[in-house]
Amino acid sequence: MCQDSTPSVTSRKTTSSAQRKNLPRHSVSPREPPHAEKAGEGSKSEDRSKSAAAKNVERARSARSGDARPIGVFDSGIGGLTVVSALRKLLPNESICYLGDTARVPYGGKSASTVQRYSLEIASILLEMNAKTIVVACNTASALALPVLEERLPITVTGVIAPGARAAVAATRNGHIGVIGTRATIKSGAYERAIAELNPDVRVVARACPLLVPLIEEGWLESGITDQILMQYLEPLLDDGVDTLVLGCTHYPLLRPAIGRLLGDAVTLVDSAENCAGAVQQLLAREDLVAPSNNTGALDVALTDPPDSFLGVAHDALQLEIGEVQLRSVR
Amino acid sequence: MCQDSTPSVTSRKTTSSAQRKNLPRHSVSPREPPHAEKAGEGSKSEDRSKSAAAKNVERARSARSGDARPIGVFDSGIGGLTVVSALRKLLPNESICYLGDTARVPYGGKSASTVQRYSLEIASILLEMNAKTIVVACNTASALALPVLEERLPITVTGVIAPGARAAVAATRNGHIGVIGTRATIKSGAYERAIAELNPDVRVVARACPLLVPLIEEGWLESGITDQILMQYLEPLLDDGVDTLVLGCTHYPLLRPAIGRLLGDAVTLVDSAENCAGAVQQLLAREDLVAPSNNTGALDVALTDPPDSFLGVAHDALQLEIGEVQLRSVR
Numbered sequence: 086m087c088q089d090s091t092p093s094v095t096s097r098k099t100t101s102s103a104q105r106k107n108l109p110r111h112s113v114s115p116r117e118p119p120h121a122e123k124a125g126e127g128s129k130s131e132d133r134s135k136s137a138a139a140k141n142v143e144r145a146r147s148a149r150s151g152d153a154r155p156i157g158v159f160d161s162g163i164g165g166l167t168v169v170s171a172l173r174k175l176l177p178n179e180s181i182c183y184l185g186d187t188a189r190v191p192y193g194g195k196s197a198s199t200v201q202r203y204s205l206e207i208a209s210i211l212l213e214m215n216a217k218t219i220v221v222a223c224n225t226a227s228a229l230a231l232p233v234l235e236e237r238l239p240i241t242v243t244g245v246i247a248p249g250a251r252a253a254v255a256a257t258r259n260g261h262i263g264v265i266g267t268r269a270t271i272k273s274g275a276y277e278r279a280i281a282e283l284n285p286d287v288r289v290v291a292r293a294c295p296l297l298v299p300l301i302e303e304g305w306l307e308s309g310i311t312d313q314i315l316m317q318y319l320e321p322l323l324d325d326g327v328d329t330l331v332l333g334c335t336h337y338p339l340l341r342p343a344i345g346r347l348l349g350d351a352v353t354l355v356d357s358a359e360n361c362a363g364a365v366q367q368l369l370a371r372e373d374l375v376a377p378s379n380n381t382g383a384l385d386v387a388l389t390d391p392p393d394s395f396l397g398v399a400h401d402a403l404q405l406e407i408g409e410v411q412l413r414s415v416r
Numbered sequence: 417m418c419q420d421s422t423p424s425v426t427s428r429k430t431t432s433s434a435q436r437k438n439l440p441r442h443s444v445s446p447r448e449p450p451h452a453e454k455a456g457e458g459s460k461s462e463d464r465s466k467s468a469a470a471k472n473v474e475r476a477r478s479a480r481s482g483d484a485r486p487i488g489v490f491d492s493g494i495g496g497l498t499v500v501s502a503l504r505k506l507l508p509n510e511s512i513c514y515l516g517d518t519a520r521v522p523y524g525g526k527s528a529s530t531v532q533r534y535s536l537e538i539a540s541i542l543l544e545m546n547a548k549t550i551v552v553a554c555n556t557a558s559a560l561a562l563p564v565l566e567e568r569l570p571i572t573v574t575g576v577i578a579p580g581a582r583a584a585v586a587a588t589r590n591g592h593i594g595v596i597g598t599r600a601t602i603k604s605g606a607y608e609r610a611i612a613e614l615n616p617d618v619r620v621v622a623r624a625c626p627l628l629v630p631l632i633e634e635g636w637l638e639s640g641i642t643d644q645i646l647m648q649y650l651e652p653l654l655d656d657g658v659d660t661l662v663l664g665c666t667h668y669p670l671l672r673p674a675i676g677r678l679l680g681d682a683v684t685l686v687d688s689a690e691n692c693a694g695a696v697q698q699l700l701a702r703e704d705l706v707a708p709s710n711n712t713g714a715l716d717v718a719l720t721d722p723p724d725s726f727l728g729v730a731h732d733a734l735q736l737e738i739g740e741v742q743l744r745s746v747r
Contacts, residue, residue: 187525187526188520188526188527188530189519189520190525194518194521194633194724195518195519195721196519196721196722199519199721268724268725295630295633295634296627296630296631296634298630299626299627299629299630300627302525302626303626303627310641310644310645310648313641313644314641317641390526390527390530391527393525393599394599416747
């Protein structure tokens, strides 16, 4: 398939991304700032063996000069670009490597073990691309694979569930929150658990909306049919009295205007993409990973299968500057 | 994910399917009847090296006793069960092994090279399961991977495109055929090519309908919203004057009642599942692969990821007897 939107596509399967982008090879070691004087590439065990004092020195250096390595962001497909859009608005100096697993999209109807396997594979590619931290810009992968990623990866991982849950608990006035997402996200119960940990008295009603992603990918963002499908999905939540609705899929912010128009002011919409970007901002500051203030903040987009027309939809709706799209192979 | 429909699920990843089903191990050699007196398992090259005379003797034997090996059927997911349903109605004595690649469903938006890679992997599993012939019950895989499968596999392969094209050319009175399918099927131009080979004077207008599969999988087979979406997709084809419409996706026969109601008698619907089953019937007779008349005609369903609710939708709509669903791992 060829792409029919603005960004161009290039296939590359052998050269490492760090080589392609001329990223500093001495900064591959996770959480190690690019200026660190080290000849080889650090491993997780080497990193762990460092003394706390040495780490503190490095962090102090990093805080002065910043960490120019990119933030690695992944999603099952193109939808996670809503998180990239939110990150670029909030953190314009940060470089971002985005990897969409379009060869195996969508994750939303797949089992936990399959989503975990795919997520680990995609995250390992972002590690090769020298990511300083990883953002799981996919609610399904956040719901099903975050603990495995946190356990296995040598760098910090931020999902979209916890930030969305925190924002929803802060927003609700009547203690009754609605959540919409893919079948897998809703079935996982991840939002219910995250909200209950913050406030066990809040009541959550969740609903899978499997038609919304294909509607968005078809580009029917303002269609009367989309409004009808939205009402079919949302009416039971409204009847149930929710005053806050979590858009629990990174595609859904593209329907925010339509959903807002249907629900009016009575319901607060919680955009998991925006809240995730806020969580990443806090993490970078906390971990001394903030980019130098003179960093240009490049965006590199890679996919595991050539993009279809939805990249054009996202490109237009999000007004992202997407350059050449790289292709990365998966198994 | 657990399944919420009738069939039960069992995971198995190591035992070979032939062992599980007690299929005759001496019949693994492609196109070789199960009663053939041969100690080892034949390879493609061994098969090719046989003299034409020896093959004729085998075929004569086969015609007497029949070939009890199963027909291997695969699809990207559950939709190909419409082909299984048509095969069971037409060929009740034939055993069928169905393999749905639900871990990577859908194929419909993916590139040709990815669909070819997945199709070869899935077909090789069906070979391990001792299939005597393979049916590609997926329009996308038929459109993009059939030549590769025919080249690489040691047994015959039947797709859904050519039988559908033949039926459409036979049905049209005004020489104007419409085709609906997934993005990848329509983009491939496979139906246009197949129809042009049969009759270059026939005019074909094709349209991708990416929302229909998720609508069907949601079970909204008789919803007013489905009717509206169908009209949005079909009206341009009607305005263009088609008198025959090919349902170019194995999911679509589940919408046949809704489409028939909307289009009335003016348009002949061509069901690629039914026509594919007819082509398989002819192939089995031609290649001496027909099952013995006393064969029980078992149906084994295997998936690469646990089924979701759509298996229940298909089960109810097609009234198929699906026993225990096996799980097969893919990369």
